[in-house]
Amino acid sequence: MWRRADLIIPFYKTSIEDNVKALPKEPPFSIVSCPCSRLLVNRTLSTMDLMHHSSTFLLPTMPEDQRPSLTYALVVLNQSLPRFTPLIWKHAQFRLCADGGANRVYDEIPLLFPQEDASGVRRRYKPDIIEGDMDSIRKEVLDFYTRLGTKIVDKTHDQDTTDLHKCVTCVRDFAPGLDECNLCILVAGALGGRFDHEMGNLNVICHFSSLRIILLSDDNLIHLLPRTHRHEIHIQTSVQGPHCGLIPIGMPSRSSTTTGLQWDLDNTEMKFGGLVNTSNIVEGDNVTVESDCDLLWTISLKKLS
Ligand SMILES: Nc1ncnc2c1ncn2[C@@H]1O[C@H](COP(=O)(O)OP(=O)(O)OP(=O)(O)O)[C@@H](O)[C@H]1O
Ligand SMILES: Cc1ncc(C[n+]2csc(CCO)c2C)c(N)n1
Numbered sequence: 352m353w354r355r356a357d358l359i360i361p362f363y364k365t366s367i368e369d370n371v372k373a374l375p376k377e378p379p380f381s382i383v384s385c386p387c388s389r390l391l392v393n394r395t396l397s398t399m400d401l402m403h404h405s406s407t408f409l410l411p412t413m414p415e416d417q418r419p420s421l422t423y424a425l426v427v428l429n430q431s432l433p434r435f436t437p438l439i440w441k442h443a444q445f446r447l448c449a450d451g452g453a454n455r456v457y458d459e460i461p462l463l464f465p466q467e468d469a470s471g472v473r474r475r476y477k478p479d480i481i482e483g484d485m486d487s488i489r490k491e492v493l494d495f496y497t498r499l500g501t502k503i504v505d506k507t508h509d510q511d512t513t514d515l516h517k518c519v520t521c522v523r524d525f526a527p528g529l530d531e532c533n534l535c536i537l538v539a540g541a542l543g544g545r546f547d548h549e550m551g552n553l554n555v556i557c558h559f560s561s562l563r564i565i566l567l568s569d570d571n572l573i574h575l576l577p578r579t580h581r582h583e584i585h586i587q588t589s590v591q592g593p594h595c596g597l598i599p600i601g602m603p604s605r606s607s608t609t610t611g612l613q614w615d616l617d618n619t620e621m622k623f624g625g626l627v628n629t630s631n632i633v634e635g636d637n638v639t640v641e642s643d644c645d646l647l648w649t650i651s652l653k654k655l656s
Contacts, residue, residue, distance in 0.1 A: 399641070402580035406565075406572060408442045408537060409435060409590045409652070421535045421563070424522045427452035427478070428515060428552070429487055430540030432459045433569045439537050440476060445526060449514035450483025455540065457492045477501060482521050483514035513551045515541075519559055531562060541566035542573065553647070557600055560645055573649045575600075576640050584611075584638040584648065594651040597621075597628040597640065604644035611638035 407413045408423055425443035427436070429451030437460070440446060448456055460476045461469035473495070481488065481496060482504035497503055506517050515538065522536055541552045556564045556575045566573040572591065576582045586592050597607065603622030609615045613632040621627055621644075633650070640646065 399581050402582050405585040406587050408439050422529055422533050424536045426518045426538045427456055428540040430544050433539050433567055436539050446478045447480045447518045448478045449518045451487025453481045453488045453492050482518050515552055515555050535563040538566050542568035542571055570652055571649055576646045576648050578642055578645050582640040586633050586636045588636050591650050591652050592633045595631050595633050596649045598647040599644050600647050602644055604642050607642035609640050
């Protein structure tokens, strides 16, 4: 079943081998023979694998059937901690602080437990790793977590990648025995504040486009929908929505199609400077997306009562 045949290799190639060599490097493309025995290449969106997305980590208890499927790592950035940080801390198996993110854990986590003794809370919320160029973490904070046994990875020499980039690399390379497909990196404090940092954080999710990375603030959740898959997004309506957006990042999209939105796309072109899909509304609890380009998905988070 070919939905579209929007890319056809020119017929001037002399042999099948030459045609195969001329194939685009990036998936997903499939090869079909045409009647004259030369090759056509179809972009077969409908036969792409389906990727599921569900923000169950925002729920106090994860549904049974979701529990084993993803392993969560949490990266805390140097921004006001979202109010649900203790919840995602609990769901995560690895907790990292990006440089000054450690100050936030030290200063702000105790404020979320005003009835409890601050130093007890701090000992309970001990990061596994603090990594970065260490120009923002305070000495007392570094000393405190060093004494508790947190691993400190000082990357002062690297001034070309952000601390978030360093932390994602660390999780990807060192999470023991983890298959990338089962890993999901939650990033707390990624939005709001300095725009250069926000853009840097978006750049990180584009750079690591094969990893599941979710940028979080109190108000929003953002992740990438790679063009290599069709996407089914389950909306946790108790904690997220209804405002959402789909934004082509890096390059124009010739064709994006959605279901489940108030303003759905139907083979629609999107580009910066032209149409982008913002100020949209989720209609129910399922959204599907397929596109020829990586898209950013963003959805609003509800204030907890
Ligand atoms: N205002 C912000 N908004 C979004 N993300 C932020 C913000 N501030 C920091 N971050 C994130 O937290 C990480 C650690 O922050 P930190 O302030 O320690 O970094 P930094 O390298 O010292 O930044 P800079 O030197 O540019 O001020 C950054 O790499 C960035 O990803
Ligand atoms: C082209 C270019 N632009 C900006 C920086 C600065 N920079 C980018 S990431 C980083 C580390 C922040 O912890 C710093 C200082 C650079 N190196 N190269």
